[in-house]
Amino acid sequence: MSSGESLPPPQLKRTDFTDCFECKVTGSLGAFALGCYMLYNSTKGRNPSKNMRIFWRAMSIGAFYLSGARVIYLPPFSSLKDRPLVMDVEMKKQ
Numbered sequence: 001m002s003s004g005e006s007l008p009p010p011q012l013k014r015t016d017f018t019d020c021f022e023c024k025v026t027g028s029l030g031a032f033a034l035g036c037y038m039l040y041n042s043t044k045g046r047n048p049s050k051n052m053r054i055f056w057r058a059m060s061i062g063a064f065y066l067s068g069a070r071v072i073y074l075p076p077f078s079s080l081k082d083r084p085l086v087m088d089v090e091m092k093k094q
Contacts, residue, residue: 019080019083024071027070028068028070028071029067031063031066031067031070032063032064034063035060035062035064035067038056038057038059038063039056042054042056042057042060
């Protein structure tokens with residue numbers, strides 16, 4: 001390749017992505033644990049300010065939503081619903 005030729009731009013969007021069951025479980029449990037930790041931080045002993053307790057509780061509700069949304073494919077994970085799991089793809093190959 002000569003120095004005058006330019007390379008095509010890289011593809012930024014993957015089209016061969018499949019959903020991974022292990023990733024789904026890990027992400028859901030991680031978001032749930034984060035929500036539990038934030039809920040723990042919203043107790044009166046940890047945060048005497050009422051505004052901070054409300055903030056931490058709102059953040060924990062968001063983490064709990066992300067945990068549940070990952071499991072049952074609610075937005076922002078609804079685009080993964082129609083894609084096969086990695087386990088299903090491997091079973092079909094055999």
